[in-house]
Amino acid sequence: MDTQLKRGLLEICVLATIKNEDSYGYKIIKDMKPYIELSESTLYTILKRLETTKMLTVQSVEHNGRLRKYYHITKAGLQRIEDFKSEWKEVIAVYQFVIKEDEHD
């Protein structure tokens, strides 16, 4: 998918991925893959940002002797998804405008 088009979707998609169940970096990438691909450097940048903006919280959990960082969505994160849904109406309006066929007169 075009990089610019992804910009508005990546962050919200990460939130959606951890919405129902806490998850960690490597798994988030795999879960998102069918819908939208992103590199590790991109994901960890986004996770850090979402943490800074309090959209999620982090907890390190030991797994097989190694630490895994589990991410948990916050109320603000859930609200962010709701806001996205509202904004989507505007996006659809733009799309309709773009695909509108020529009115041959």
Added chain:
Amino acid sequence: MDTQLKRGLLEICVLATIKNEDSYGYKIIKDMKPYIELSESTLYTILKRLETTKMLTVQSVEHNGRLRKYYHITKAGLQRIEDFKSEWKEVIAVYQFVIKEDEHD
């Protein structure tokens, strides 16, 4: 609209605006306004970029003693819109994933 969300839409929206009729900067902004707002600096940056990538051609036309730069979409520009339509299927898939309700088990 959120800046990030706009990133994937602005360029294509400019092309859609001039698709049926050649237009110039100031008018493009006004025509786009109901769907998506952008500043003059943003638009002229985009127009320059679309010219560089051969998505449109420019022609200066005298109007009321002043020069207006009219922009005309090219074949490549029209193709760009078609490509966007194709890509939209992926965008919708992402959206569906984001709004998917929790499966309470």
Added chain:
DNA sequence: ATGTAATACATCGTATCACGAAGTATTACA
């Protein structure tokens, strides 16, 4: 006549952000 808004285009600097490259470290399996 004087001021203000609208029209029309251009440039500069900045902040945000996706991403490739590279690195560290462990586990699993051939």
Added chain:
DNA sequence: TGTAATACTTCGTGATACGATGTATTACAT
């Protein structure tokens, strides 16, 4: 013994939306 998969991190770069600012003309109101 080597290679892939797992897991997280840092750094530098390029793309791009946007505010600020500037130039210049026309139109209209005070």
